[in-house]
Amino acid sequence: MKVSLVSPYSSIANIGLRSISAVLKEKGHEVQMCFLPVPSLESSWNLSPNFEVHYPDALMEELRELTKDSRVIGLSLMSNYREVGIRITEALKRPGNTIAWGGAYPTLYPEDALSNTDVVCIGDGEEAMAELVSQIEAGTEPDNIPNLWFKGKAYPRLKAIEDISALPLADFGPQGHFVYNEQTGALVPLHSFDDYRNHFERRRRPSASGGDEMVYVFRLETSRGCPHNCTYCQNNVLKKVQSKTVRIKGLDRMKRELDMVRELFPFVKVISIEDDTFTARKDVRELVKLVKDSGFQFRCLVSPLYASEELVASLVENGLIIFTVGLQTRAPKTEKLYNRSALNRGIDDLFELFAKKYPDMPVLVDLIIDNPWETTEDRLYTLNFLLDKLPPKGLIGMNSLVIYPNTTLWEKASADGISSDFNSLKTWHWHRQPKIRYTTLVYFALKIGLPRGLVRFLESRPFLFLFERDLFTNFVIPKTTRLIKRSYMILSGRKTVPK
């Protein structure tokens, strides 16, 4: 039977949807994959805090035509793609088809998602989609499928895939795969694996012959889940609805994945390991050696709890190019709110290790800002910690707190009467935030590499007394930054002028 799978994300990686496609193909179904990236949304010229994707009507028409003989259409959605999901579903819905939604948004908030589509998937989608397609093909009204909640039916039984090593390798087509080109407005078929050069992430690295070279990055999943349970994270819900344990893909399976990358995409030189806490794998040392022996460098996310000196040495030896660590906060009260007190404990030693032994290694530290429970003192606590301890090549990733439905933090927000816009972007962009605190600007000063002495001066009491006030937070700072951006856009002749 013919099935179409649609991914609106601005990266066409979509490991989950490709895995679903591979399972469906293995069962003999014809699968078509459509990727609809809108890269300009990620650009610094976009002023919307939400993902207001306005796909042209012509694209929706083309997609409708392309999917007209698919009896099942699947969409992958993160929370910030809720509106996009509704738009695509309206465009593709026909009397005879079934439109299924899966991904982080329906998993976290199925009760909301189900009001806009036929069926939602909670958690793993491979077996669920295979069963859905087979029931529809058999001509029965689909029902009673683990993880799938049908409109008007009872909440389903939930089941995680135990052995994720046994899943087929992700589907990269290229036959039957289409990618939307925002520049030309066309939905372009992929003809060869080489076409992926236009879509994989590229990054600069020092070349062996001196100077810099551009290399391609491939996103890889080696496990599902996280050993931690931060109160704001999707894992906080996944532990309830999917699996409490971290499911890992074994080394043999990883070797097959790495071989596939090398064979299909010889231009890829860097593997981006997307696992939530890669270093929690017991066999992490063997795996990074395998990555190195396969001819790749890599980047990965590390939790401060799983990063001993010996382990860091092994990562660096085997080709780590950037060390990304989630800190989120160092303020004790906020660490407790996020359930990260124990997890963050190792961060001082880790920073010290990098400062002493690997001063040239970039260390990207993820932080959460815009937390409505934090006081100025809490914000300064984390800032001062970074000013004191951040290694020389430390970089800062600033993310606004998004309170996702059904997480523990969401429950607290509801109890405390705090409203939250769950479908907004996390990445902090200075010109698209509705509120900007002065302390956030000071974080930003550190992020862009202003001398730490100057940053300390900017966070001194007189400045805080003058600027850390509602008038500046809600009005003066955000309005001024947007005005600067708008003026610059008009003067530089940019087409999209923000509202």
Ligand code: B12
């Ligand atoms: C890799 C990754 C990215 C990559 C690539 C995204 C892509 N196109 O694939 C990049 C860096 C681009 C990215 C960006 C963002 N990401 Co991201 N990302 C991830 C990460 C680390 C892994 C995703 C993954 O591949 N998982 C493995 C696969 C197997 O799982 P899966 O995707 O959930 O798919 C399974 C099920 O959900 C289900 N399923 C999925 N789709 C469908 C469809 C159907 C029809 C069915 C039936 C089932 C189904 O079946 C799949 C297989 O079992 C996750 C965290 C995580 N561990 O999942 C965050 C995560 C998905 N990202 C998140 C966020 C917030 C973002 C951003 C919005 C952040 C921002 N900038 O503000 C951006 C914006 C995205 C954009 N513009 O495209 C959040 C989403 C939270 C939410 N409630 O939506 C997550 C969960 C991280 C987190 N813990 O907060 N991300």
Ligand code: SF4
């Ligand atoms: S460590 Fe990261 S991925 Fe794991 S639960 Fe906490 S925030 Fe989520």
